[in-house]
Amino acid sequence: MSTVIQHIETLLVDLPTIRPHKLSMTTMACQTMVIVRMRHSDGIEGLGEGTTIGGLAYGPESPESIKRNIDTYLAPLLIGQPSHNVHQLRARLNRHARGNMIAKSALETALLDAQGKRLGLSIADLLGGAHQQHLPVLWTLASGDTAKDIDEALLRLEQRRHCDFKLKIGANPLDQDVRHVAAIKEALGDRASVRVDVNQAWDESTAVRGIQALQDAGIELIEQPIPAREHAGLVRLANRFNVPMLADEAVQDARDGLDLVCSGFNGAFALKIAKSGGIHGVLELAHVAQAAGIGLYGGTLLEGTIGTAAALHAWATLPEMAWGTEMFGPLLLKDDIVVEPLNYTEFGVELPQGPGLGITLDEDKLAHYSRK
Ligand code: MUC
Ligand code: MG
Structure with a gap:
């Protein structure tokens, strides 16, 4: 049986910046990332990230909308689908959901990370x-x-x-x-x-x-x-x-x-x-x-x-x-x-080495900085 996407979790993670970062539209003291953890039926987990700048100050997606739209609309389009064909999954997301490019980017990263881990290849490979x-x-x-x-x-x-x-x-x-x-x-x-x-x-x-x-x-x-x-x-x-x-x-x-x-x-x-x-x-x-x-x-x-x-x-x-x-x-x-x-x-x-992104989560830090 082919591997399918089983579960997609999204976490809002707030990390402070080393100093205020001033742009023309906002000043940042903290960065909020949406971390995607995508579990597949072969036990492999793919990681992704969707991040913007200053809530809604930079563009039409906020961290909260990225999380909410993945949870409500995009994840259900992927759950149960075969894991390996990233082109087909991308097309499916684009057919059923307009815009939301940061959210889609986070999901595609998680798909590629998982596929790389599965095949023992880095994403670049x-x-x-x-x-x-x-x-x-x-x-x-x-x-x-x-x-x-x-x-x-x-x-x-x-x-x-x-x-x-x-x-x-x-x-x-x-x-x-x-x-x-x-x-x-x-x-x-x-x-x-x-x-x-x-x-x-x-x-x-x-x-x-x-x-x-x-x-x-x-x-x-x-x-x-x-x-x-x-x-x-x-x-x-x-x-x-x-x-x-x-x-x-x-x-x-x-x-x-x-x-x-x-x-x-x-x-x-x-x-x-x-x-x-x-x-x-x-x-x-x-x-x-x-x-x-x-x-x-x-x-x-x-x-x-x-x-x-x-x-x-x-x-x-x-x-x-x-x-x-x-x-x-x-x-x-x-x-x-x-x-x-x-x-x-x-x-x-x-360039990070190893399969997929070449990145491993620190579970304690993730738990510490995740929004409750
Ligand atoms: C942007 O518009 O380029 C990139 C570097 C930085 O400080 O802000 C970003 C966004
Ligand atoms: Mg720029």
């Missing part, structure tokens, strides 16, 4: 094999204080942990943000690449002024300066400046990617498994980008170790990530719920 075992990882400076951010960057450089930095701006008046970014770039000089993420906070005319000043200050990449749906505006900005635009919220999946490419966008795409409903969806977007000559960036929604590991397996299968990755989520958290944390070393992170 299941996907055809890894091009790389070590991926570069950027750090986000977002304490809200210029001097603190400079100290943090210098420490990370000295530790050889990060040499690329992204600054979260857009919450303050433009001139203040530009002074903040320029001071950090000046302090770091050629030792580090400095990029900004505006998280949709500007209108187009503010963006024109802001990007000009940031380009003059030596900033290397401008992420999502204007609202996600303003594709035409993003294309205009990309064509107007030498400094490249990175589409993040504007590009959820392959269809968005194709639309941007066909509209003449010539910047780069931030990939996130959560935006695209999982590993297969995000790789579809990556392939559109590759065909169009668009540079890639491995993005995060500040997932913990399980979600970060899932993304690393996907990024490892890509021949090139022109802009590296920002898979630092676990480092922003004070503690972890896994036995062995990811190995951050030499300005990057090692």
